[in-house]
Amino acid sequence: MKKRLNKSEFMMAYMIIITLACTVGGFFFGAYYMKTKMVAQQAAAMETAQKEAEQDKQLKEQKLYNEQDFIRFYYSFYAPLLELRQAHFDEMAKWSAMDKQEQADSLKKLSGVAKQTQKALEKDVPMPKSPLLAQAHGQFANSVRAYLDSMEQVRSDQNSNALTPAAITAKMTLFQNSWLTAQEMLYHSFAAWESAYVVKSPLPKALPANVSTSQWKQYPFHYRTYLAAAYMSADKQWKSYGPEDMTARIDKLAAGQDAQALGVKDIAGVIRLLNATDAIHPGDFKQLSGKLYSQLQAPEIPLYK
Numbered sequence: 001m002k003k004r005l006n007k008s009e010f011m012m013a014y015m016i017i018i019t020l021a022c023t024v025g026g027f028f029f030g031a032y033y034m035k036t037k038m039v040a041q042q043a044a045a046m047e048t049a050q051k052e053a054e055q056d057k058q059l060k061e062q063k064l065y066n067e068q069d070f071i072r073f074y075y076s077f078y079a080p081l082l083e084l085r086q087a088h089f090d091e092m093a094k095w096s097a098m099d100k101q102e103q104a105d106s107l108k109k110l111s112g113v114a115k116q117t118q119k120a121l122e123k124d125v126p127m128p129k130s131p132l133l134a135q136a137h138g139q140f141a142n143s144v145r146a147y148l149d150s151m152e153q154v155r156s157d158q159n160s161n162a163l164t165p166a167a168i169t170a171k172m173t174l175f176q177n178s179w180l181t182a183q184e185m186l187y188h189s190f191a192a193w194e195s196a197y198v199v200k201s202p203l204p205k206a207l208p209a210n211v212s213t214s215q216w217k218q219y220p221f222h223y224r225t226y227l228a229a230a231y232m233s234a235d236k237q238w239k240s241y242g243p244e245d246m247t248a249r250i251d252k253l254a255a256g257q258d259a260q261a262l263g264v265k266d267i268a269g270v271i272r273l274l275n276a277t278d279a280i281h282p283g284d285f286k287q288l289s290g291k292l293y294s295q296l297q298a299p300e301i302p303l304y305k
Helices: 007-062 067-097 100-121 131-160 165-170 173-199 213-218 221-234 243-255 267-276 284-292
Strands: none
Touching (some): 100 131, 173 221, 213 243, 221 267
């Protein structure tokens, strides 16, 4: 007959079994923990590598925006477009002082300027390789065609009813929308150039829904002008000034305490305030650039000289 274990021996055997169970359990738990940690580390490493590859790809794409393309685009296409814009607003500024015949002559003159602009856009010149510039060219061409179509209707209506500048503007919605879309693409391309050659960091994938005045100050200049162009496009604001003029006025207001004193906390509010007070004018960027942008890096085109 086998000897039964006494209490101390039983407790010893029990402790040995428990220790072995804990050791085995600890081993498997440790193995599981290490495996989970390694999987997590590998996933993080893959995510980091993917992000870096994506950023490299974005930067390479943004390096498609080079100064030679901007120079060619400006002199071949954008300068004639700016002349059309200036001619339109110059004629509208004199509109109320004109008699009916002078107004008819004014509309005819604007049609002539638009036709010359259309010819410039149709010139057989090397197109820029930069995708946004190519898209902007197409949209600007659409806008000038729409301007000519609208002007025909305006001239016909003017024969029977004297139109106001506001009434003329109301008849040119398609033209304005196409122009603003093209303008946004153009300034997006400036931001892409800045991202690749100045900031050397990819552009954000999407525009921010709302921008505080403090956030605005953190963005580089050409990204701010892109945002200004996007605001103009969203608000259907075809104006005599450009996004760089709006940016300069926003920067001047945001740089001081005026925005806070007026209780304006975001850029949308600042733009509403500037528009309500007619505070933005053509040439504001060049007037203020010496004070605001002494170290500005920009493409070598007259827009920023």
